[in-house]
Amino acid sequence: MRLTILFLLMTLSTFAFSADESVPAKPVKFGIQSFKKDSDEYLALNFENHQKWHTYWKNPGDAGLAIKNVFTVNGKEVKFEEMEWPAPRRFIEPGNLWAYGYEDSYSLFFKLSKSDFNKYSGKSIQLKSTWLVCKHICVPGQQITDFKIAPGNVTTTTADLLPNLNSTVLSERFDVLPKTAVIPDYLKIKLSKGSKPGTLVLTYTVDKTTEVNFLQNTNLMYTFPQIPFDVKHENLMVEKESLKGVTEIAWDGEYQDPPQPLPADGKFKKPYTLRFLFNDPIQRKAFIVDKKFSNFELSEVTVAQKAEGAPPIDMGGTASSAGSARVIVDASTSSNSLIYYLALAFVGGLILNIMPCVLPVISIKLFGLVKYKNESHKMILKHNFFYTLGILFTFAVLATVVLSLKSIGSQVGWGFQLQSPTFVAIMVIALFIFALNLFGMFEFKTPGGSKLGGMQLNEGLTGDFLSGVLATVLSTPCSAPFLGTALTFAFSSPPMEIYLIFLMIGLGLAFPFILTAIYPALVSFIPKPGNWMNTVKKLLGVTLILTAIWLLDVYNALVDGSSHLIKLGTILVFIFVGFMLSKKKERWIAGASFLAALGLFVNIATTTMVVSTEPQTALIRDKQAKGLDWQPWSEKAMDDLKASGQPVFIDFTAKWCFTCKVNEKLVLDTDTFKSFVTENNVKLLIGDWTKRDEIIGSFLRKNGMVGVPAYFVQKKNGTLVNLGETVTIERIKEHLN
Missing domain, CATH: 2.60.40.1250 (Thiol:disulfide interchange protein DsbD, N-terminal domain)
Incomplete structure (x- = not known):
């Protein structure tokens, strides 16, 4: 046929x-x-x-x-x-x-x-x-x-x-490549008699998920060729909190030699083992699973063409192009469309405003709002527009870099630029210079001569744009609720959708300032400009210095404490001396100091670093020092623990990840977590993604994550469960038990 x-x-x-x-x-x-x-x-x-x-x-x-x-x-x-x-x-x-x-x-x-x-x-x-x-x-x-x-x-x-x-x-x-696995406990597969003569119906249900976007252009379940089963098209439905696939099978036994009619009593003369490729929407990867059928249920099943109150959703199938299954959504459940992920991206970007990575820059921007408080509404609109433009511009650049790296086969994730020692060094220097500006050691000047630290328009717009750039760059070590889901969707999507998700995160990050531009009265609670601003300005300078010190620690982890760290510290000293001498009108000596700083930076940017490949990184040693037996993550370690039937908790983290530190403080470093691990003999694996690691990046990507933090549990039977970027002891207990 x-x-x-x-x-x-x-x-x-x-x-x-x-x-x-x-x-x-x-x-x-x-x-x-x-x-x-x-x-x-x-x-x-x-x-x-x-x-x-x-x-x-x-x-x-x-x-x-x-x-x-x-x-x-x-x-x-x-x-x-x-x-x-x-x-x-x-x-x-x-x-x-x-x-x-x-x-x-x-x-x-x-x-x-x-x-x-x-x-x-x-x-x-x-x-x-x-x-x-x-x-x-x-x-x-x-x-x-x-x-x-x-x-x-x-x-x-x-x-x-x-x-x-x-x-x-x-x-x-x-x-x-799909690996053979046991059928997970959340997947139910059943074979029944079809309502049409000479047909069977294969029904499979995935509990606890309604995620259909992972199944763009693919089936939930593919059946490997098996005579005499002629498998037809998959119908996929979302029912309450589960995904359900229904596929009609034509019985071709009558065409065999000798003919094998479909048994009327539902019992096959010999068992058939059907092999499936299961696109698991929970673990977000493909598995090979087998199920032996000695019989089929005699209660007839009709392949639904629609569900009451829930019309099929067209997911974009066209002739000779990637198509999608018929998805039938229960009336009580909504499909996760692009609009859904754009909304998640916006909310995630909005939440980034209160994350510790971005607070220093947000504070500086709020300081700017106070400074411009007495200006016209039109001028305030311009200032906030340029801040928003800086954010959107930088997110567009990040999206372009992601697409470029993907095109050459590199694994990239959220915060990927902070895995580059050169980039982190640039950020340390930039933050240090911004801090010196806030301390009043110098003032930026535009080509026209207007001061960046003054009240003039050219300075203000330039400073607003740069604040938007800085806020975006510093936001990437943080992951926020809703953001991980949107980013996972983006990193596995076509270029246009990557740009849309990134720009929507940017709009969320800029949204409070868009609101204050439209409604300036929202910041009326802030005192009027006065001498108090000089004190606040210096306090903001301190926050930037603290941020620079944190990035120095990240840089130290990236270069394994090599001479590059000493050189970067020396660059900061030369910059400080240069600005101090400039203030005293010692321009020639100041210029020499700046040239020395530039020469050292070129040196560390172009010199090859001898990076340690030791699995026991400083981050892992720090975790072990807190009283638990964390071991370096590898897929081999997972396989070994799976073979011995031991429960495993896996933590993917990085030195530069602020959200990771918060989760550790609230959950992973608590006595409650330590007691749970000890009492249940849970094995602990930790993946350090501070440095670029293609193996970790590949594992995260194929398991539905694009950055850190990322948490997983591996049950005693080897089932891997993705807990996402936030974790609680209750959720760990639920999935391990």
Whole structure:
């Protein structure tokens, strides 16, 4: 049946072909290389599809042919251990045909054992890869590659292959391959008799979640090919506090030899084990799960086309593009749309105003409001507009940097810039200079000569813009309620949605000052300008000095206490001396002091640091000193504890993360938490993300987080539960027990 549909699809797509829908010379490009992960070696087959063309997964859907790879040596087929394929996407083809497969770039992996190297090292191996690639027309393709293997190396004489990918990109692709797991306790799978003759209905329910945005362009559950089950389209519903998938299955037993009619008593002659790829919306990653069916329930189930009072939501499926399942939402539940995440981003940005990272800069801005209190409404609007502009500009720059780093395969998360020693050094210097300005050691001047510290318009707007920039940069070490969910959505979304989420966070951060611009009376409780402002100005300078000291501690952690820290401290001394001498009109000596500071900064920015790779970082040693046995996190440590059946609590943190410190003070460093850990023999793992770490970044991303703090529990049976960026002892107990 599928081959018939495939023939019709290829025939009709040929007639649909038009001059403006050209076929690229090479719709699929192919490459082959070696890849090492931990102590194991793999063969990586890399595919790169032309834009908007897709190939097919093991279960291609209503039509299509799965990618096939055949290895031969001297004309005889040989086998290598194949890893699970990446989780597929869903595409809607003409005629509402559902297809499951891949767009853009992806890799398939084969494990090379010592036995493989012993047998085939130095021998010529031929790989024949075949595929069907479709867009407006379907084109069969193949690549024949001759290659040789040796430990750590693959050589080939075949021309026009893709260049080798860097190990970071391959490692990221390998890490997100679906792993086989036991069916979690929140997933229920059932097989029942269908209301149509010769059909079954597969029903699966995920409790305690209504998250459907994780399932954009994909199914909640894919079924691996299994004769005689012909699996149809998934219908996804949100019912109260659960997700429910309902899929019709046509029984093809009548077409077998000998025929196998659907048993009337609901008992199969032999058990069938169905294999599923489960896109877990709770852990936000894909798993392979198996379930054995010896029978099916005889109570008939109808595949719902709609739910009463809850019309289907169109999630954007179009012909020959990524589509989405029919989602039926219970009338009492709302879908998490883009508008929902924009609202979360706005509220999260608003809450950032009271987070400790941003308070020094917010205080300076409030000080500015007092200074401009007696100006016209129009002038106050201008000041707050430029502050808002500084915030939105910086968030747009951050979004652009995120997209640029993603495009080259780097893992990035919230606060990523504070993992750069050079960036942190710049922030320390900038805050120190701002503090000296508040202490009255100097005044900035614009090219026109007006003073930045005075009341003139040019200074005010420039200062407001820079305050917005500084507030944005200092906000990133903090995570706020609602912000983590919005950022997780953003970091896994197309470019436009990333920009929208980031700008909405910026609007939330700027919103109090937008309000005071429209309604200046909101700050009427603040005293009128007077001598008291000089005292407050110096106090604000102290807050910036304290912030700079905190960043010096972060810098120390990034450079492992190397000579770079001493050099940065010396730069601050030279800057202080330079401004002090300038105030005394010693301009030549002051200039020499500033040049010395600049030279030292160039030195630390361009000199390679020897960074320690020791797993026991200073942060982890500090945690251990507080009385609990925290151990460095790794996926191997998780697997070892899973094998021994021990409950685990995992804390991903960073030296620069303010929210992490608050959570530690309120929860993780308390006697109650220590008692709970001791009494229940809970093992503690900590991931230090102070420095850029691709392994931690990849783990966080595939488990639905894009920054720290991030907390997880691993139950005794190995089930991993994401607790998000806030944690309580009650929630830990609930999930571990």
